[in-house]
Amino acid sequence: MASSFLIIGMIILTQTVVGILGNFSLVCSYIVFHFMGYRLRFTDLILQHLIVANSLVLLSKGVPQTMAVFGSRHIHSDVGCKLLFFLHRVGRGVSISSICLLSVFQVITISPWNSRWAVLKVTAPKYVVLSIFLCWILQMLVNVIFPFNITGKWNVKNITEERVFGYCISIFTDKTDNAMYAALLLFPDVLCLGLTLWAGSSMVLILYRHKQQVQHIRRTHASSRSSPESRATKFILLLGSTFV
Template identity: 30%
Template sequence: MNTLSAYVAINNCILCQAGIGILSNNFLFFHIFTRPQYHKPKLTDLICCHLALVHIMMLLTVLFWRSPDLFESLNFFNDFKCKALFYLIRVMRSLSICTTCLLSIIQAITISSSTSWLAQLKHKSTHFIFFLSLLWFLCLCFSTSTIFYTVANSNVTQTNVMVITKYCSFFPISHSIRGLVFTLITSRDIFLIGVMLLSSVYMVILLLRHQRRSQYLHSTSLSPRSSPEKRATQTILLLVSFFVVMHCVDFIFSSSSIILWSYDSVILGIHDVVVSAYATVSPLVLISSNKRIIIFFKIYHRKALNFNKLSINLVVFV
């Protein structure tokens, strides 16, 4: 009974988390994408839009994956639904790490000094947007293995399958294939996280240099505001740090399940919470650090207060 209640509580937490993440990612996406007339969109804005879109699709897939009612509402065979949903989750998770890595690289190039070797890439950085289509292609191809070993429980007659949800399971995989897939995924993730950490260290060094220089340019009595580039860099550093921590926890859960070939329902729920955490938190961090969005909220709040005052005055007058 305790296990069942824990599973229900974790499942409700995942659904609530997915709902918050979908709303915040939608707001971030449409605010940046539909308001180019007020500012010239930066390359980092476009990448943030892509990251928000990826997270929306991933969280929507999680909703259908974790909710039996939504899963049954899809008018397809269970086997097809299991393969399609788990394949989409894998693709979106791959795109999430690739896009976050690309975002950190672009920001490192953006704030690099004119004397740096990275400055040569500043004028060519707009071409990085074409890498997004390449990332989609690679992630779609890289995740195709999940299609072959994901199956609906109704089609399973073996006893050594790994049960994932009420409807879906994994076929047993040979140790050689399991080791190959594990090695490829781990190598890719280590490479991308290594690039993120290198770009993060580079940005931290640049921020420290900028802070030292600003101490000579400004007196101690003044408190100059941080530049937009500095705020954006700090935000991306926060995102990268949070992503690395969540990904390390995710790696521990995933590797243990692959090695032991078993999944407890509660452990699986905690794993899904960790997987969806970055997709939920990242838009909130980007929204809270975006000056244009903060100004938008202030203007909206001021208009709402004025409307309430006008409504009260009309009621009093009547």
């Protein structure tokens, strides 16, 4: 049992360190872009909020969970557990929503001007800020009830209906209410997952059609390298499968 906890702790620690380094590198990149005077695209705003959301998840889930696996018990209060779980749930939800928004805006951007999305190519950037703001508000509203069922692991005794989360526990009450609330929490994730998969599939289809249209041009400039559309398609499929 001790070895299994050690393995889990090392996995969580590795994920947390990699996540922190990844987000820190993105922050440094945007700082460099700012001082070099680069003009950022509207999708960069979504990525910046994604960095914030991921940082919330890392600080409220990754670090405390790693501490709990390795035996640290610094979080004794109910307030600390409730706050960390609320921040984790909001950050997680905004992270998924941001990836969904990024995928949808990308498919609108690369869609041809004769498609049904041509009108949105001009108007979509105007709604980026509003969309991100709605993502934060929606996740806060959906997860506002979550902390009421969370309490400190070492503050409650003799409870059989519970689920342990390392340093906190979730107390089960009425099964019907739990099922309804689980469905409420699951709906935004399923919706974002569906939209992200649709956007990825649409981008692959657009790239395939574009490759077919310019194939006769490239025949006169044959190259052993794969086409840009093929490389982009592989990258989209990799990111999509990783997200799922």
